[in-house]
Amino acid sequence: MHVFGGIEAGGTKFVCGIGTGPEDLEITQFPTTSPEETIRRTVAFFRVQTNRLQAVGIGSFGPVDLHRSSPTYGYITSTPKLEWRNFDIVGEVRRALDVPVGFDTDVNAAALAETRWGAAKGLSDSLYLTVGTGIGGGAIVQGRVLHGMLHPEMGHIRVPHDLARDPYPGCCPYHGDCLEGLASGPAMEARWGAKSEDLPADHAAWALEAHYLALALATWVCTLSPKRVLLGGGVMQQTRLFELTRKELARLLNGYISTTEITDGLDRFVSPPLLGQRAGVLGALALAEQAAGEGRRS
Amino acid sequence: MHVFGGIEAGGTKFVCGIGTGPEDLEITQFPTTSPEETIRRTVAFFRVQTNRLQAVGIGSFGPVDLHRSSPTYGYITSTPKLEWRNFDIVGEVRRALDVPVGFDTDVNAAALAETRWGAAKGLSDSLYLTVGTGIGGGAIVQGRVLHGMLHPEMGHIRVPHDLARDPYPGCCPYHGDCLEGLASGPAMEARWGAKSEDLPADHAAWALEAHYLALALATWVCTLSPKRVLLGGGVMQQTRLFELTRKELARLLNGYISTTEITDGLDRFVSPPLLGQRAGVLGALALAEQAAGEGRRS
Numbered sequence: 001m002h003v004f005g006g007i008e009a010g011g012t013k014f015v016c017g018i019g020t021g022p023e024d025l026e027i028t029q030f031p032t033t034s035p036e037e038t039i040r041r042t043v044a045f046f047r048v049q050t051n052r053l054q055a056v057g058i059g060s061f062g063p064v065d066l067h068r069s070s071p072t073y074g075y076i077t078s079t080p081k082l083e084w085r086n087f088d089i090v091g092e093v094r095r096a097l098d099v100p101v102g103f104d105t106d107v108n109a110a111a112l113a114e115t116r117w118g119a120a121k122g123l124s125d126s127l128y129l130t131v132g133t134g135i136g137g138g139a140i141v142q143g144r145v146l147h148g149m150l151h152p153e154m155g156h157i158r159v160p161h162d163l164a165r166d167p168y169p170g171c172c173p174y175h176g177d178c179l180e181g182l183a184s185g186p187a188m189e190a191r192w193g194a195k196s197e198d199l200p201a202d203h204a205a206w207a208l209e210a211h212y213l214a215l216a217l218a219t220w221v222c223t224l225s226p227k228r229v230l231l232g233g234g235v236m237q238q239t240r241l242f243e244l245t246r247k248e249l250a251r252l253l254n255g256y257i258s259t260t261e262i263t264d265g266l267d268r269f270v271s272p273p274l275l276g277q278r279a280g281v282l283g284a285l286a287l288a289e290q291a292a293g294e295g296r297r298s
Numbered sequence: 299m300h301v302f303g304g305i306e307a308g309g310t311k312f313v314c315g316i317g318t319g320p321e322d323l324e325i326t327q328f329p330t331t332s333p334e335e336t337i338r339r340t341v342a343f344f345r346v347q348t349n350r351l352q353a354v355g356i357g358s359f360g361p362v363d364l365h366r367s368s369p370t371y372g373y374i375t376s377t378p379k380l381e382w383r384n385f386d387i388v389g390e391v392r393r394a395l396d397v398p399v400g401f402d403t404d405v406n407a408a409a410l411a412e413t414r415w416g417a418a419k420g421l422s423d424s425l426y427l428t429v430g431t432g433i434g435g436g437a438i439v440q441g442r443v444l445h446g447m448l449h450p451e452m453g454h455i456r457v458p459h460d461l462a463r464d465p466y467p468g469c470c471p472y473h474g475d476c477l478e479g480l481a482s483g484p485a486m487e488a489r490w491g492a493k494s495e496d497l498p499a500d501h502a503a504w505a506l507e508a509h510y511l512a513l514a515l516a517t518w519v520c521t522l523s524p525k526r527v528l529l530g531g532g533v534m535q536q537t538r539l540f541e542l543t544r545k546e547l548a549r550l551l552n553g554y555i556s557t558t559e560i561t562d563g564l565d566r567f568v569s570p571p572l573l574g575q576r577a578g579v580l581g582a583l584a585l586a587e588q589a590a591g592e593g594r595r596s
Contacts, residue, residue, distance in 0.1 A: 149525045150523050158516055174552045
Protein backbone atom coordinates (compact mmCIF):
# COMPACT_ATOMS: atom_id res chain seq x y z
CA MET A 1 0.00 0.00 0.00
CA HIS A 2 1.23 3.48 -0.86
CA VAL A 3 1.88 6.14 1.76
CA PHE A 4 2.63 9.86 1.63
CA GLY A 5 5.23 11.93 3.40
CA GLY A 6 4.65 15.35 4.97
CA ILE A 7 7.32 17.82 6.06
CA GLU A 8 6.36 20.79 8.22
CA ALA A 9 9.48 22.89 7.74
CA GLY A 10 9.44 25.40 10.58
CA GLY A 11 12.01 27.98 11.54
CA THR A 12 12.63 26.30 14.91
CA LYS A 13 11.62 22.68 14.29
CA PHE A 14 10.90 20.23 11.50
CA VAL A 15 7.97 17.83 11.87
CA CYS A 16 7.99 14.86 9.50
CA GLY A 17 5.08 12.50 9.09
CA ILE A 18 4.39 9.44 7.03
CA GLY A 19 1.04 7.79 6.45
CA THR A 20 -2.28 8.43 4.75
CA GLY A 21 -4.15 10.80 7.11
CA PRO A 22 -4.90 11.72 10.72
CA GLU A 23 -5.78 8.11 11.67
CA ASP A 24 -2.65 6.70 10.09
CA LEU A 25 0.31 8.99 10.73
CA GLU A 26 3.73 8.28 12.17
CA ILE A 27 5.48 11.47 13.24
CA THR A 28 8.99 12.50 14.19
CA GLN A 29 10.38 15.94 14.94
CA PHE A 30 13.75 17.59 15.51
CA PRO A 31 15.16 21.10 15.81
CA THR A 32 15.90 23.13 12.70
CA THR A 33 19.72 23.37 12.51
CA SER A 34 21.82 23.74 9.35
CA PRO A 35 20.07 22.90 6.08
CA GLU A 36 22.48 20.01 5.48
CA GLU A 37 21.89 18.34 8.85
CA THR A 38 18.15 19.04 8.89
CA ILE A 39 17.55 17.69 5.39
CA ARG A 40 19.78 14.67 6.15
CA ARG A 41 17.59 13.77 9.16
CA THR A 42 14.43 14.40 7.12
CA VAL A 43 15.54 12.19 4.27
CA ALA A 44 16.69 9.44 6.64
CA PHE A 45 13.20 9.32 8.20
CA PHE A 46 11.51 8.85 4.85
CA ARG A 47 14.10 6.55 3.27
CA VAL A 48 13.04 3.64 5.44
CA GLN A 49 9.71 3.76 3.62
CA THR A 50 11.02 4.74 0.25
CA ASN A 51 9.58 1.85 -1.75
CA ARG A 52 6.06 2.64 -0.45
CA LEU A 53 6.43 6.41 -0.58
CA GLN A 54 4.32 7.83 -3.39
CA ALA A 55 5.03 11.55 -2.91
CA VAL A 56 6.21 14.08 -0.33
CA GLY A 57 4.77 17.50 0.57
CA ILE A 58 6.52 20.42 2.24
CA GLY A 59 4.78 23.21 4.14
CA SER A 60 7.57 25.67 4.74
CA PHE A 61 8.49 28.78 6.67
CA GLY A 62 9.18 31.63 4.29
CA PRO A 63 9.42 33.59 2.28
CA VAL A 64 9.33 30.91 -0.39
CA ASP A 65 9.11 30.91 -4.19
CA LEU A 66 5.87 29.22 -5.27
CA HIS A 67 5.96 30.17 -8.96
CA ARG A 68 6.34 26.96 -10.88
CA SER A 69 7.84 28.70 -13.88
CA SER A 70 10.46 30.49 -11.77
CA PRO A 71 14.10 29.29 -11.80
CA THR A 72 14.01 29.43 -7.99
CA TYR A 73 10.67 27.57 -7.57
CA GLY A 74 10.80 25.53 -4.39
CA TYR A 75 13.44 27.73 -2.74
CA ILE A 76 13.30 29.37 0.66
CA THR A 77 14.33 32.89 -0.40
CA SER A 78 15.12 36.02 1.64
CA THR A 79 14.78 34.58 5.16
CA PRO A 80 16.76 36.23 7.98
CA LYS A 81 18.07 32.69 8.76
CA LEU A 82 21.26 33.11 6.74
CA GLU A 83 22.11 29.43 6.24
CA TRP A 84 18.67 28.82 4.75
CA ARG A 85 18.66 31.81 2.45
CA ASN A 86 18.19 30.80 -1.21
CA PHE A 87 18.02 27.14 -0.22
CA ASP A 88 16.46 24.76 -2.75
CA ILE A 89 14.44 22.72 -0.27
CA VAL A 90 12.17 21.11 -2.90
CA GLY A 91 15.12 20.19 -5.11
CA GLU A 92 17.11 18.66 -2.25
CA VAL A 93 14.20 16.51 -1.10
CA ARG A 94 13.26 15.46 -4.62
CA ARG A 95 16.80 14.45 -5.52
CA ALA A 96 17.21 12.45 -2.30
CA LEU A 97 13.87 10.62 -2.39
CA ASP A 98 13.07 10.58 -6.13
CA VAL A 99 9.32 11.12 -5.70
CA PRO A 100 7.01 14.03 -6.67
CA VAL A 101 7.23 16.88 -4.14
CA GLY A 102 4.37 19.26 -3.30
CA PHE A 103 5.23 22.66 -1.87
CA ASP A 104 3.47 25.58 -0.19
CA THR A 105 3.72 27.93 2.76
CA ASP A 106 3.15 26.59 6.28
CA VAL A 107 -0.12 28.48 6.71
CA ASN A 108 -1.45 27.41 3.30
CA ALA A 109 -0.61 23.81 4.19
CA ALA A 110 -2.52 24.10 7.47
CA ALA A 111 -5.50 25.62 5.62
CA LEU A 112 -5.45 22.67 3.21
CA ALA A 113 -5.27 20.14 6.07
CA GLU A 114 -8.32 21.64 7.77
CA THR A 115 -10.19 21.40 4.45
CA ARG A 116 -9.08 17.83 3.81
CA TRP A 117 -9.62 16.37 7.30
CA GLY A 118 -10.52 19.11 9.79
CA ALA A 119 -12.99 21.83 10.66
CA ALA A 120 -13.57 22.92 7.06
CA LYS A 121 -13.89 19.39 5.67
CA GLY A 122 -16.16 19.22 2.65
CA LEU A 123 -16.35 23.00 2.19
CA SER A 124 -15.30 24.41 -1.18
CA ASP A 125 -14.38 27.82 0.23
CA SER A 126 -12.89 28.61 3.62
CA LEU A 127 -10.37 30.76 5.41
CA TYR A 128 -7.79 29.64 7.98
CA LEU A 129 -6.21 32.29 10.15
CA THR A 130 -3.46 31.92 12.71
CA VAL A 131 -3.14 34.65 15.33
CA GLY A 132 0.10 34.39 17.27
CA THR A 133 3.59 35.86 16.95
CA GLY A 134 2.39 37.02 13.57
CA ILE A 135 -0.95 36.83 11.79
CA GLY A 136 -1.16 34.65 8.71
CA GLY A 137 -4.02 33.42 6.58
CA GLY A 138 -4.62 30.74 3.97
CA ALA A 139 -7.69 30.81 1.72
CA ILE A 140 -9.29 27.81 0.04
CA VAL A 141 -11.20 28.89 -3.07
CA GLN A 142 -13.22 26.31 -4.98
CA GLY A 143 -11.26 23.56 -3.25
CA ARG A 144 -7.82 24.92 -4.06
CA VAL A 145 -5.30 26.97 -2.12
CA LEU A 146 -5.36 30.60 -3.30
CA HIS A 147 -1.97 31.82 -4.54
CA GLY A 148 -2.26 34.51 -7.18
CA MET A 149 0.69 36.82 -7.80
CA LEU A 150 2.51 35.65 -4.64
CA HIS A 151 0.46 34.24 -1.77
CA PRO A 152 -1.75 36.09 0.68
CA GLU A 153 -0.16 38.21 3.37
CA MET A 154 -3.38 38.55 5.28
CA GLY A 155 -1.83 39.84 8.47
CA HIS A 156 -0.95 43.04 6.67
CA ILE A 157 -4.40 44.25 5.65
CA ARG A 158 -5.38 47.70 6.90
CA VAL A 159 -8.18 47.93 9.48
CA PRO A 160 -9.70 51.04 11.07
CA HIS A 161 -7.69 52.08 14.10
CA ASP A 162 -9.63 54.11 16.66
CA LEU A 163 -6.79 56.07 18.25
CA ALA A 164 -9.07 57.52 20.93
CA ARG A 165 -9.94 54.05 22.20
CA ASP A 166 -6.55 52.50 21.46
CA PRO A 167 -3.57 54.88 21.31
CA TYR A 168 -1.08 52.00 20.84
CA PRO A 169 0.60 52.80 17.50
CA GLY A 170 1.04 49.19 16.30
CA CYS A 171 4.20 47.10 15.99
CA CYS A 172 4.51 46.19 12.30
CA PRO A 173 7.90 47.41 11.07
CA TYR A 174 6.44 47.93 7.59
CA HIS A 175 2.95 49.28 8.26
CA GLY A 176 2.66 50.23 11.92
CA ASP A 177 -1.01 49.67 12.57
CA CYS A 178 -1.97 47.01 10.04
CA LEU A 179 -3.90 44.03 11.45
CA GLU A 180 -0.73 42.23 12.57
CA GLY A 181 0.61 45.47 14.02
CA LEU A 182 -2.52 45.86 16.15
CA ALA A 183 -3.70 42.33 16.93
CA SER A 184 -0.74 39.90 16.97
CA GLY A 185 0.55 38.42 20.23
CA PRO A 186 3.48 40.88 20.38
CA ALA A 187 1.06 43.79 19.83
CA MET A 188 -1.07 42.63 22.76
CA GLU A 189 2.00 42.26 24.96
CA ALA A 190 3.35 45.70 24.02
CA ARG A 191 -0.04 47.36 24.55
CA TRP A 192 -0.99 45.74 27.86
CA GLY A 193 2.41 44.91 29.37
CA ALA A 194 1.63 41.22 29.67
CA LYS A 195 1.66 38.23 27.34
CA SER A 196 -1.73 37.25 25.95
CA GLU A 197 -1.68 33.94 27.86
CA ASP A 198 -1.30 35.88 31.12
CA LEU A 199 -4.20 38.29 30.52
CA PRO A 200 -7.32 37.24 32.48
CA ALA A 201 -10.48 36.35 30.57
CA ASP A 202 -12.26 39.50 31.78
CA HIS A 203 -9.45 41.88 30.74
CA ALA A 204 -10.39 44.73 28.40
CA ALA A 205 -7.74 43.39 26.01
CA TRP A 206 -10.10 40.73 24.72
CA ALA A 207 -12.92 43.03 23.59
CA LEU A 208 -10.40 45.16 21.69
CA GLU A 209 -8.78 42.06 20.18
CA ALA A 210 -12.22 40.77 19.11
CA HIS A 211 -12.95 44.17 17.54
CA TYR A 212 -9.82 44.06 15.36
CA LEU A 213 -10.31 40.42 14.38
CA ALA A 214 -13.97 41.08 13.53
CA LEU A 215 -13.04 44.10 11.38
CA ALA A 216 -10.68 41.83 9.44
CA LEU A 217 -13.24 39.02 9.19
CA ALA A 218 -15.89 41.46 7.92
CA THR A 219 -13.47 42.54 5.18
CA TRP A 220 -12.68 38.95 4.25
CA VAL A 221 -16.34 37.91 4.26
CA CYS A 222 -16.96 40.73 1.75
CA THR A 223 -13.91 39.79 -0.34
CA LEU A 224 -13.40 36.00 -0.27
CA SER A 225 -16.92 35.00 0.80
CA PRO A 226 -15.72 31.92 2.73
CA LYS A 227 -18.25 29.37 3.99
CA ARG A 228 -16.35 29.07 7.26
CA VAL A 229 -13.50 30.86 9.03
CA LEU A 230 -11.11 28.97 11.31
CA LEU A 231 -9.15 30.92 13.91
CA GLY A 232 -6.07 29.26 15.40
CA GLY A 233 -2.75 30.26 16.93
CA GLY A 234 -1.59 31.16 20.43
CA VAL A 235 -3.81 34.21 20.95
CA MET A 236 -6.95 32.13 20.21
CA GLN A 237 -6.17 29.87 23.18
CA GLN A 238 -8.31 32.38 25.12
CA THR A 239 -11.51 30.68 24.02
CA ARG A 240 -13.73 33.56 25.17
CA LEU A 241 -12.33 35.40 22.17
CA PHE A 242 -14.43 33.29 19.80
CA GLU A 243 -17.76 34.43 21.23
CA LEU A 244 -16.61 38.06 21.45
CA THR A 245 -15.41 37.97 17.84
CA ARG A 246 -18.64 36.40 16.53
CA LYS A 247 -20.79 39.04 18.22
CA GLU A 248 -18.62 41.87 16.96
CA LEU A 249 -18.64 40.42 13.43
CA ALA A 250 -22.46 40.28 13.45
CA ARG A 251 -22.59 43.88 14.70
CA LEU A 252 -20.20 45.08 11.97
CA LEU A 253 -21.92 43.23 9.09
CA ASN A 254 -25.21 44.65 10.38
CA GLY A 255 -27.46 42.29 8.47
CA TYR A 256 -25.96 43.09 5.07
CA ILE A 257 -24.76 39.54 4.35
CA SER A 258 -27.87 37.47 5.01
CA THR A 259 -26.75 33.92 4.25
CA THR A 260 -27.80 31.19 6.66
CA GLU A 261 -24.12 30.64 7.52
CA ILE A 262 -24.07 34.15 8.99
CA THR A 263 -27.62 34.60 10.25
CA ASP A 264 -28.18 31.14 11.77
CA GLY A 265 -24.79 29.52 12.04
CA LEU A 266 -22.28 32.02 13.35
CA ASP A 267 -21.06 29.54 15.99
CA ARG A 268 -19.92 27.25 13.19
CA PHE A 269 -19.02 30.03 10.76
CA VAL A 270 -16.28 31.24 13.12
CA SER A 271 -14.74 28.07 14.58
CA PRO A 272 -11.48 26.79 16.01
CA PRO A 273 -9.44 24.46 13.78
CA LEU A 274 -9.68 20.73 14.56
CA LEU A 275 -6.23 19.38 13.81
CA GLY A 276 -4.30 21.34 16.42
CA GLN A 277 -0.52 20.93 16.41
CA ARG A 278 -0.72 18.38 13.60
CA ALA A 279 -2.30 20.77 11.05
CA GLY A 280 1.10 21.66 9.59
CA VAL A 281 2.38 18.16 8.97
CA LEU A 282 -1.05 16.95 7.82
CA GLY A 283 -1.19 19.87 5.41
CA ALA A 284 2.17 18.78 4.03
CA LEU A 285 0.70 15.28 3.65
CA ALA A 286 -2.22 16.76 1.69
CA LEU A 287 0.28 18.58 -0.54
CA ALA A 288 1.91 15.19 -1.19
CA GLU A 289 -1.47 13.73 -2.18
CA GLN A 290 -1.94 16.59 -4.66
CA ALA A 291 1.59 16.16 -6.03
CA ALA A 292 0.96 12.45 -6.56
CA GLY A 293 -2.26 13.28 -8.42
CA GLU A 294 -0.45 15.76 -10.64
CA GLY A 295 2.28 13.19 -11.29
CA ARG A 296 -0.35 10.75 -12.48
CA ARG A 297 -1.93 13.30 -14.76
CA SER A 298 1.29 14.51 -16.35
CA MET B 299 -20.85 28.18 -37.27
CA HIS B 300 -22.02 28.40 -33.66
CA VAL B 301 -22.53 31.70 -31.86
CA PHE B 302 -23.19 32.68 -28.26
CA GLY B 303 -25.65 35.08 -26.71
CA GLY B 304 -24.94 37.55 -23.93
CA ILE B 305 -27.49 39.40 -21.81
CA GLU B 306 -26.38 42.29 -19.63
CA ALA B 307 -29.44 42.55 -17.40
CA GLY B 308 -29.24 45.98 -15.82
CA GLY B 309 -31.70 47.73 -13.58
CA THR B 310 -32.28 50.49 -16.15
CA LYS B 311 -31.41 48.82 -19.46
CA PHE B 312 -30.85 45.41 -21.00
CA VAL B 313 -27.99 44.99 -23.48
CA CYS B 314 -28.15 41.86 -25.62
CA GLY B 315 -25.33 40.68 -27.84
CA ILE B 316 -24.81 37.79 -30.19
CA GLY B 317 -21.52 36.63 -31.65
CA THR B 318 -18.23 35.08 -30.61
CA GLY B 319 -16.22 37.95 -29.10
CA PRO B 320 -15.36 41.65 -29.29
CA GLU B 321 -14.56 41.47 -33.03
CA ASP B 322 -17.78 39.66 -33.84
CA LEU B 323 -20.64 41.05 -31.80
CA GLU B 324 -24.05 42.34 -32.81
CA ILE B 325 -25.66 44.36 -30.04
CA THR B 326 -29.11 45.69 -29.24
CA GLN B 327 -30.37 47.45 -26.13
CA PHE B 328 -33.67 48.59 -24.65
CA PRO B 329 -34.97 49.95 -21.34
CA THR B 330 -35.72 47.58 -18.47
CA THR B 331 -39.52 47.61 -18.11
CA SER B 332 -41.68 44.77 -16.79
CA PRO B 333 -40.05 41.33 -16.67
CA GLU B 334 -42.56 40.00 -19.22
CA GLU B 335 -41.94 42.72 -21.81
CA THR B 336 -38.19 42.84 -21.23
CA ILE B 337 -37.73 39.08 -21.54
CA ARG B 338 -40.00 39.01 -24.58
CA ARG B 339 -37.78 41.56 -26.35
CA THR B 340 -34.67 39.69 -25.23
CA VAL B 341 -35.92 36.35 -26.51
CA ALA B 342 -37.10 37.86 -29.79
CA PHE B 343 -33.58 39.19 -30.44
CA PHE B 344 -31.99 35.78 -29.96
CA ARG B 345 -34.70 33.71 -31.64
CA VAL B 346 -33.68 34.91 -35.08
CA GLN B 347 -30.41 33.08 -34.54
CA THR B 348 -31.75 30.17 -32.59
CA ASN B 349 -30.45 27.40 -34.81
CA ARG B 350 -26.88 28.73 -34.49
CA LEU B 351 -27.13 29.71 -30.83
CA GLN B 352 -25.06 27.37 -28.70
CA ALA B 353 -25.63 28.92 -25.27
CA VAL B 354 -26.65 32.17 -23.57
CA GLY B 355 -25.09 33.96 -20.59
CA ILE B 356 -26.70 36.47 -18.23
CA GLY B 357 -24.82 39.04 -16.16
CA SER B 358 -27.51 40.42 -13.91
CA PHE B 359 -28.28 43.21 -11.49
CA GLY B 360 -28.96 41.78 -8.07
CA PRO B 361 -29.17 40.43 -5.58
CA VAL B 362 -29.23 37.08 -7.38
CA ASP B 363 -29.10 33.46 -6.27
CA LEU B 364 -25.95 31.82 -7.64
CA HIS B 365 -26.10 28.58 -5.67
CA ARG B 366 -26.62 25.80 -8.16
CA SER B 367 -28.15 23.51 -5.60
CA SER B 368 -30.67 26.12 -4.43
CA PRO B 369 -34.34 25.88 -5.50
CA THR B 370 -34.15 29.56 -6.48
CA TYR B 371 -30.88 29.29 -8.46
CA GLY B 372 -30.99 31.76 -11.33
CA TYR B 373 -33.50 34.07 -9.66
CA ILE B 374 -33.25 37.79 -9.05
CA THR B 375 -34.17 37.82 -5.35
CA SER B 376 -34.81 40.72 -2.94
CA THR B 377 -34.43 43.65 -5.34
CA PRO B 378 -36.27 46.90 -4.55
CA LYS B 379 -37.67 46.68 -8.12
CA LEU B 380 -40.89 44.95 -7.08
CA GLU B 381 -41.86 43.45 -10.44
CA TRP B 382 -38.48 41.74 -10.66
CA ARG B 383 -38.46 40.37 -7.13
CA ASN B 384 -38.11 36.56 -7.04
CA PHE B 385 -38.04 36.46 -10.82
CA ASP B 386 -36.61 33.30 -12.41
CA ILE B 387 -34.61 35.00 -15.13
CA VAL B 388 -32.47 31.95 -15.95
CA GLY B 389 -35.50 29.66 -16.14
CA GLU B 390 -37.45 32.04 -18.37
CA VAL B 391 -34.59 32.42 -20.83
CA ARG B 392 -33.77 28.71 -20.85
CA ARG B 393 -37.38 27.69 -21.47
CA ALA B 394 -37.75 30.20 -24.29
CA LEU B 395 -34.48 29.47 -26.10
CA ASP B 396 -33.79 25.85 -25.08
CA VAL B 397 -30.02 26.29 -24.76
CA PRO B 398 -27.65 26.11 -21.74
CA VAL B 399 -27.69 29.37 -19.75
CA GLY B 400 -24.73 30.75 -17.78
CA PHE B 401 -25.46 33.14 -14.93
CA ASP B 402 -23.55 35.53 -12.68
CA THR B 403 -23.64 39.04 -11.28
CA ASP B 404 -23.04 41.99 -13.58
CA VAL B 405 -19.69 42.85 -11.99
CA ASN B 406 -18.48 39.24 -12.05
CA ALA B 407 -19.43 39.08 -15.73
CA ALA B 408 -17.42 42.23 -16.44
CA ALA B 409 -14.44 40.79 -14.54
CA LEU B 410 -14.66 37.64 -16.65
CA ALA B 411 -14.85 39.65 -19.89
CA GLU B 412 -11.70 41.60 -19.02
CA THR B 413 -9.91 38.30 -18.33
CA ARG B 414 -11.17 36.69 -21.52
CA TRP B 415 -10.59 39.58 -23.94
CA GLY B 416 -9.55 42.71 -22.08
CA ALA B 417 -6.97 44.27 -19.79
CA ALA B 418 -6.44 41.11 -17.70
CA LYS B 419 -6.26 38.76 -20.69
CA GLY B 420 -4.09 35.73 -20.03
CA LEU B 421 -3.78 36.39 -16.29
CA SER B 422 -4.87 33.61 -13.94
CA ASP B 423 -5.66 35.99 -11.07
CA SER B 424 -7.03 39.50 -11.27
CA LEU B 425 -9.43 41.92 -9.66
CA TYR B 426 -11.97 44.14 -11.43
CA LEU B 427 -13.43 47.04 -9.48
CA THR B 428 -16.12 49.46 -10.51
CA VAL B 429 -16.29 52.77 -8.66
CA GLY B 430 -19.48 54.65 -9.38
CA THR B 431 -22.94 54.86 -7.81
CA GLY B 432 -21.77 51.93 -5.74
CA ILE B 433 -18.49 50.08 -5.49
CA GLY B 434 -18.42 46.49 -6.69
CA GLY B 435 -15.65 44.00 -7.32
CA GLY B 436 -15.20 40.72 -9.13
CA ALA B 437 -12.19 38.50 -8.48
CA ILE B 438 -10.73 35.97 -10.89
CA VAL B 439 -8.86 33.24 -9.01
CA GLN B 440 -6.98 30.59 -10.98
CA GLY B 441 -8.97 31.50 -14.06
CA ARG B 442 -12.40 31.25 -12.44
CA VAL B 443 -14.79 33.78 -10.99
CA LEU B 444 -14.66 33.70 -7.17
CA HIS B 445 -18.03 32.99 -5.57
CA GLY B 446 -17.70 31.23 -2.21
CA MET B 447 -20.60 31.40 0.23
CA LEU B 448 -22.39 34.14 -1.77
CA HIS B 449 -20.31 36.40 -3.98
CA PRO B 450 -17.99 39.22 -3.00
CA GLU B 451 -19.45 42.44 -1.70
CA MET B 452 -16.18 44.27 -2.02
CA GLY B 453 -17.60 47.74 -1.67
CA HIS B 454 -18.42 46.98 1.95
CA ILE B 455 -14.95 46.24 3.31
CA ARG B 456 -13.85 48.42 6.21
CA VAL B 457 -10.99 50.85 5.63
CA PRO B 458 -9.31 53.22 8.09
CA HIS B 459 -11.21 56.50 8.26
CA ASP B 460 -9.17 59.47 9.43
CA LEU B 461 -11.90 61.66 10.89
CA ALA B 462 -9.49 64.56 11.46
CA ARG B 463 -8.72 64.73 7.75
CA ASP B 464 -12.16 63.69 6.56
CA PRO B 465 -15.07 64.33 8.95
CA TYR B 466 -17.64 63.13 6.38
CA PRO B 467 -19.39 60.21 8.15
CA GLY B 468 -19.97 58.04 5.08
CA CYS B 469 -23.20 57.24 3.23
CA CYS B 470 -23.63 53.46 3.44
CA PRO B 471 -27.03 52.74 5.05
CA TYR B 472 -25.62 49.52 6.53
CA HIS B 473 -22.08 50.44 7.54
CA GLY B 474 -21.66 54.20 7.38
CA ASP B 475 -18.00 54.54 6.56
CA CYS B 476 -17.20 51.31 4.74
CA LEU B 477 -15.34 51.73 1.42
CA GLU B 478 -18.53 52.38 -0.54
CA GLY B 479 -19.73 54.75 2.17
CA LEU B 480 -16.54 56.82 1.84
CA ALA B 481 -15.45 56.49 -1.79
CA SER B 482 -18.46 55.91 -4.06
CA GLY B 483 -19.73 58.64 -6.37
CA PRO B 484 -22.58 59.60 -4.00
CA ALA B 485 -20.08 59.85 -1.11
CA MET B 486 -17.93 62.24 -3.14
CA GLU B 487 -20.95 64.34 -4.05
CA ALA B 488 -22.21 64.48 -0.45
CA ARG B 489 -18.75 65.36 0.89
CA TRP B 490 -17.79 68.02 -1.64
CA GLY B 491 -21.16 69.31 -2.78
CA ALA B 492 -20.49 68.51 -6.43
CA LYS B 493 -20.68 65.44 -8.62
CA SER B 494 -17.35 63.72 -9.22
CA GLU B 495 -17.48 64.57 -12.94
CA ASP B 496 -17.71 68.27 -12.02
CA LEU B 497 -14.76 68.32 -9.61
CA PRO B 498 -11.64 69.80 -11.27
CA ALA B 499 -8.56 67.61 -11.64
CA ASP B 500 -6.64 69.63 -9.03
CA HIS B 501 -9.39 69.41 -6.39
CA ALA B 502 -8.40 67.95 -3.00
CA ALA B 503 -11.16 65.37 -3.50
CA TRP B 504 -8.92 63.30 -5.74
CA ALA B 505 -6.06 62.78 -3.28
CA LEU B 506 -8.55 61.68 -0.63
CA GLU B 507 -10.31 59.38 -3.11
CA ALA B 508 -6.94 57.88 -4.12
CA HIS B 509 -6.13 57.34 -0.44
CA TYR B 510 -9.31 55.32 0.17
CA LEU B 511 -8.97 53.31 -3.02
CA ALA B 512 -5.32 52.56 -2.23
CA LEU B 513 -6.20 51.40 1.29
CA ALA B 514 -8.68 48.98 -0.25
CA LEU B 515 -6.22 47.85 -2.93
CA ALA B 516 -3.53 47.24 -0.29
CA THR B 517 -5.97 45.01 1.59
CA TRP B 518 -6.91 43.11 -1.56
CA VAL B 519 -3.26 42.71 -2.64
CA CYS B 520 -2.62 41.10 0.77
CA THR B 521 -5.76 38.93 0.54
CA LEU B 522 -6.38 37.92 -3.09
CA SER B 523 -2.87 38.54 -4.43
CA PRO B 524 -4.12 39.52 -7.90
CA LYS B 525 -1.65 39.90 -10.76
CA ARG B 526 -3.48 43.01 -11.97
CA VAL B 527 -6.21 45.31 -10.70
CA LEU B 528 -8.60 47.03 -13.11
CA LEU B 529 -10.43 50.14 -11.96
CA GLY B 530 -13.54 51.16 -13.88
CA GLY B 531 -16.78 53.04 -13.31
CA GLY B 532 -17.82 56.66 -13.42
CA VAL B 533 -15.49 57.99 -10.72
CA MET B 534 -12.44 56.59 -12.56
CA GLN B 535 -13.23 58.80 -15.57
CA GLN B 536 -10.98 61.31 -13.78
CA THR B 537 -7.86 59.67 -15.17
CA ARG B 538 -5.51 61.52 -12.83
CA LEU B 539 -6.92 59.24 -10.14
CA PHE B 540 -4.95 56.29 -11.53
CA GLU B 541 -1.55 57.88 -10.94
CA LEU B 542 -2.58 59.18 -7.49
CA THR B 543 -3.87 55.74 -6.50
CA ARG B 544 -0.73 53.93 -7.70
CA LYS B 545 1.55 56.26 -5.73
CA GLU B 546 -0.56 55.93 -2.60
CA LEU B 547 -0.66 52.13 -2.95
CA ALA B 548 3.14 51.99 -3.18
CA ARG B 549 3.42 54.22 -0.12
CA LEU B 550 1.01 52.03 1.88
CA LEU B 551 2.60 48.70 0.91
CA ASN B 552 5.97 50.24 1.83
CA GLY B 553 8.11 47.65 0.07
CA TYR B 554 6.53 44.69 1.86
CA ILE B 555 5.20 43.00 -1.30
CA SER B 556 8.27 42.92 -3.54
CA THR B 557 7.01 41.21 -6.68
CA THR B 558 8.02 42.68 -10.03
CA GLU B 559 4.34 43.46 -10.71
CA ILE B 560 4.44 45.89 -7.78
CA THR B 561 8.03 47.12 -7.81
CA ASP B 562 8.52 47.53 -11.57
CA GLY B 563 5.09 47.44 -13.10
CA LEU B 564 2.69 49.49 -11.04
CA ASP B 565 1.49 51.35 -14.17
CA ARG B 566 0.20 48.05 -15.52
CA PHE B 567 -0.70 46.54 -12.13
CA VAL B 568 -3.32 49.25 -11.59
CA SER B 569 -4.93 49.78 -15.01
CA PRO B 570 -8.18 50.87 -16.58
CA PRO B 571 -10.34 48.12 -18.11
CA LEU B 572 -10.20 47.79 -21.91
CA LEU B 573 -13.71 46.79 -22.90
CA GLY B 574 -15.52 49.92 -21.73
CA GLN B 575 -19.28 49.93 -22.06
CA ARG B 576 -19.24 46.50 -23.67
CA ALA B 577 -17.66 44.69 -20.68
CA GLY B 578 -21.06 43.66 -19.31
CA VAL B 579 -22.48 42.12 -22.46
CA LEU B 580 -19.13 40.55 -23.37
CA GLY B 581 -18.94 39.08 -19.88
CA ALA B 582 -22.37 37.56 -20.42
CA LEU B 583 -21.04 36.13 -23.69
CA ALA B 584 -18.12 34.59 -21.79
CA LEU B 585 -20.60 33.06 -19.34
CA ALA B 586 -22.36 31.52 -22.35
CA GLU B 587 -19.06 30.03 -23.52
CA GLN B 588 -18.56 28.46 -20.10
CA ALA B 589 -22.13 27.15 -20.01
CA ALA B 590 -21.64 25.57 -23.43
CA GLY B 591 -18.45 23.90 -22.18
CA GLU B 592 -20.23 22.54 -19.13
CA GLY B 593 -23.05 21.30 -21.30
CA ARG B 594 -20.56 19.33 -23.39
CA ARG B 595 -18.98 17.81 -20.29
CA SER B 596 -22.20 16.83 -18.57
